[in-house]
Amino acid sequence: MRNTLIHILIFIAVLVAISALAIWFNLGPVAHSAAASAASVHRSVWDGVYTYAQADRGGALYDRYCGACHGRYLEGIAQLPSEPVWVRKPPLSGGEFRANWNDMSLGDLFERFRISMPQNAPGTLTRQQNADVVAYVLQQNGYPSGGQEMMPERSLLDTIKIEWW
Numbered sequence: 001m002r003n004t005l006i007h008i009l010i011f012i013a014v015l016v017a018i019s020a021l022a023i024w025f026n027l028g029p030v031a032h033s034a035a036a037s038a039a040s041v042h043r044s045v046w047d048g049v050y051t052y053a054q055a056d057r058g059g060a061l062y063d064r065y066c067g068a069c070h071g072r073y074l075e076g077i078a079q080l081p082s083e084p085v086w087v088r089k090p091p092l093s094g095g096e097f098r099a100n101w102n103d104m105s106l107g108d109l110f111e112r113f114r115i116s117m118p119q120n121a122p123g124t125l126t127r128q129q130n131a132d133v134v135a136y137v138l139q140q141n142g143y144p145s146g147g148q149e150m151m152p153e154r155s156l157l158d159t160i161k162i163e164w165w
């Protein structure tokens with residue numbers, strides 16, 4: 001009699017365990033697909049967020065509007081011949097630049113260009129031109145190009161993260 005009771009208890013315990021597992025596996029795929037769609041929303045500069053042609057256009061703009069201060073190779077310039085004092089113009093490529101912008105979004109970088117640069121004439125470039133220069137700066141920092149142009153939309157650019165590596 002006592003034995004039968006133990007058997008029944010074990011049987012119930014096994015049933016509970018099996019149904020717990022069944023629920024777990026049933027919910028598993030749901031949780032996974034939610035995580036997957038969240039991951040596809042998260043994009044970074046490593047995902048090919050501009051095209052080669054766009055970076056090319058940006059390069060021509062950079063040479064015209066930015067290069068005199070930030071250097072032909074985005075290396076930064078400490079002092080121009082015309083400047084009586086040291087006015088540091090920071091590099092737009094390499095470790096310092098990447099570290100400054102690491103974890104921020106392309107929207108932040110785009111707005112920085114748009115609002116404050118070129119320093120001697122802010123607001124000269126159109127939104128499209130600013131996006132093209134952002135594309136060029138990404139290219140010169142070694143981030144890959146892709147199949148789609150970067151749109152000059154703040155809300156879209158805000159979803160793309162700058163990740164150092």
Ligand code: HEC
Nearest residue numbers: 065066069087088089090097100112113117118119120133
């Ligand atoms: C007349 C010189 C001059 C020109 C032209 C110029 N800049 Fe600058 N830029 C500066 C100076 C000086 C600073 C540092 C002071 C500051 O932040 O305003 C700077 C800072 C920056 C920064 C911040 C860098 C960092 O890591 O924090 C970015 C980004 C930038 N410039 C982008 C551009 C772009 C893009 C252009 C061309 C559209 C441009 N600049 C044209 C002088 C210039």
